[in-house]
Amino acid sequence: MEKLSYKSVFETLSKVDITGKTEQKGNYTYLKWSYAWHIFNHYYPGVQVKWLEPFTYDNGTMILRCRVEIGELYKEGWLPVYDNKYNAIENPRADDIQDNMQRCMVKTMSLFGLGLQLYHNGQTKPEELNLVGEINDPEVKKIAKAKDKKKAVESALKNGGINENTSEIQLGQGLEKV
Amino acid sequence: MGVSMKTQAKFSSDKDLKRFNLRSSSALNYCFGTYTPRNEMIEWDRKGEQKPIGDFMQKYVDFGNLHEKSGIAKWILINKKMPVEILEDQHNYVLQNAFNLKGDTVVDLSCTPDARYSDKDDNLLLEIKCGSLGKKPHDWNKAKVYLAQVSIQQYILNSLGIKIDKTHLVSWSFNGTRIWEIERNYEFEHYLLGLLEEYAMALINDSKLEDKPKKFEGEHKIKLIYGEE
Numbered sequence: 001m002e003k004l005s006y007k008s009v010f011e012t013l014s015k016v017d018i019t020g021k022t023e024q025k026g027n028y029t030y031l032k033w034s035y036a037w038h039i040f041n042h043y044y045p046g047v048q049v050k051w052l053e054p055f056t057y058d059n060g061t062m063i064l065r066c067r068v069e070i071g072e073l074y075k076e077g078w079l080p081v082y083d084n085k086y087n088a089i090e091n092p093r094a095d096d097i098q099d100n101m102q103r104c105m106v107k108t109m110s111l112f113g114l115g116l117q118l119y120h121n122g123q124t125k126p127e128e129l130n131l132v133g134e135i136n137d138p139e140v141k142k143i144a145k146a147k148d149k150k151k152a153v154e155s156a157l158k159n160g161g162i163n164e165n166t167s168e169i170q171l172g173q174g175l176e177k178v
Numbered sequence: 179m180g181v182s183m184k185t186q187a188k189f190s191s192d193k194d195l196k197r198f199n200l201r202s203s204s205a206l207n208y209c210f211g212t213y214t215p216r217n218e219m220i221e222w223d224r225k226g227e228q229k230p231i232g233d234f235m236q237k238y239v240d241f242g243n244l245h246e247k248s249g250i251a252k253w254i255l256i257n258k259k260m261p262v263e264i265l266e267d268q269h270n271y272v273l274q275n276a277f278n279l280k281g282d283t284v285v286d287l288s289c290t291p292d293a294r295y296s297d298k299d300d301n302l303l304l305e306i307k308c309g310s311l312g313k314k315p316h317d318w319n320k321a322k323v324y325l326a327q328v329s330i331q332q333y334i335l336n337s338l339g340i341k342i343d344k345t346h347l348v349s350w351s352f353n354g355t356r357i358w359e360i361e362r363n364y365e366f367e368h369y370l371l372g373l374l375e376e377y378a379m380a381l382i383n384d385s386k387l388e389d390k391p392k393k394f395e396g397e398h399k400i401k402l403i404y405g406e407e
Contacts, residue, residue: 029313122313123352153260164255168350171255172247177266 004044004071006112012043014113019124022115026084029122031115033102040109044070049105052076060090064097064104068112077108135170137162144174195282198223198381199272200374202289202330209326209373209391216377216387223381242308249306249350250293253357256404261293261304268292273334277375285378289331294340303331303345315349315356315405325398326370328360333367346403356405365396 021035040047052065055078065078081092081100089096110116117123135141139161146152153175156162162171200223206212207219214222214229222229231239250264263269268290276287293304305328309316328345335342347358373391380387 157258168248168251171251
C-alpha cells in the first residue's frame with residue numbers, strides 16, 4: 001500500500017465537491033459534520049479525532065482544540081465556542097460546546113483540504129488556486145500578451161479559442177493592459 | 179464600480195464659481211439616502227469630502243474592484259462580443275451644469291460605466307457587481323438597488339449624444355452569474371432627476387431635504403437574460 005503523505009491527502013480531499021452537503025448558520029456556510037466524517041472515512045477509514053485540553057479564559061469564554069489523525073499524519077485545529085454571529089459565548093452550555101466541537105472538527109479536517117474553499121469565499125466547488133497568478137490557458141495567454149485586446153478577443157471568440165468553458169478569472173486577468 | 183467608486187465628490191472654487199459633482203454611483207444616497215441619509219450626504223458634499231468607508235465595507239469594495247474584470251470577462255464569454263471602455267480605458271462622462279442653475283454655482287452629473295458596447299442591434303452599458311465576496315450572485319431583491327445608478331448613467335450618456343438603450347447589470351460570483359437587461363426608462367429618469375435637482379438645490383441653498391422621498395410608482399422593463407431566478 002502506498003504510504004500516505006500530506007501532499008497526496010491534500011490533493012485528494014481538496015478536489016471533493018461538497019455541493020449540497022453544507023448548511024447555512026447565520027452568515028456562514030458550513031460543511032455538515034456528518035458529511036465530513038463520511039467523506040473522510042470513505043478515503044481514509046483509519047481517521048481518528050482526538051480532543052485536546054481546551055483553553056479557558058477569565059471571562060468565561062473558551063477555545064476548543066482537536067487533532068485529526070490519519071495514520072502518522074495529523075493536523076491540530078482550534079475554534080472559540082461561538083454563537084452564530086461569531087461572538088464568543090461566556091460560560092457556554094453543553095449544547096453550545098457540542099455544536100462548536102463539530103465545527104472545530106470540520107475546520108480541522110479542512111486543514112487536510114476537505115472543504116477548505118468554504119473558508120476562502122463560501123464556495124462549494126473544488127477551487128483551483130492560481131497561486132502564482134499565472135494564466136495557463138494558451139488562448140488567454142495570447143490575449144494577455146496582445147497590445148490590441150479588442151482585436152485579440154474578437155479573434156479568439158471567432159475561432160473558438162475562448163468560449164463559455166474558458167475561465168473568466170483568467171480571461172479577466174488577460175484583459176488587463178500589458 | 180471600479181473607478182466611479184474611487185472618485186471623490188468634487189467641490190472647487192474657481193474665482194467666483196462653485197462647482198459640485200454628483201456621481202451616479204452615489205445616486206442612491208442623493209435620491210433616497212439608502213446607505214447614507216440625504217442630509218448627511220449633503221454635508222459631506224458641501225465639505226467636498228467623501229464619507230469614509232468602514233473596514234467592513236472596504237473589503238466588499240476591494241473585492242468588487244478586483245473582480246470587475248472577471249464580470250466583464252464572463253459577459254464577453256456569454257455574449258461572444260467585446261465591449262469597449264473597460265478597465266484602464268473606462269471613460270468618465272460628465273454632464274456639465276446638469277440642472278441649468280443660474281448664479282455662481284454649477285452642479286455636474288457624472289458617471290463611469292464599467293463598459294460600453296454598440297453594434298447595429300445594441301447600444302448598451304455594462305454595470306458589474308460582485309456581491310457577497312463572490313459567494314453567490316445577487317438576487318433581484320438586492321440587485322434592484324442599482325437601478326438608480328444604471329438609470330442616471332443611461333441619462334448622462336444619452337444627454338451627451340451617445341445613444342444607450344439598455345444596460346446589462348452583471349452580478350458575478352465564483353458560484354454563478356446573473357445578468358439583467360434593463361431598458362431605458364424615461365419616466366424613472368424624470369423621477370430621479372427631480373430628486374437630484376432637489377438635492378442640488380438643497381446643496382447650494384444650505385437647506386434640508388426630506389429623508390424619505392415619494393416612491394416611484396411606474397414600471398420598469400427588466401428581464402433576467404442569464405442565470406436562474
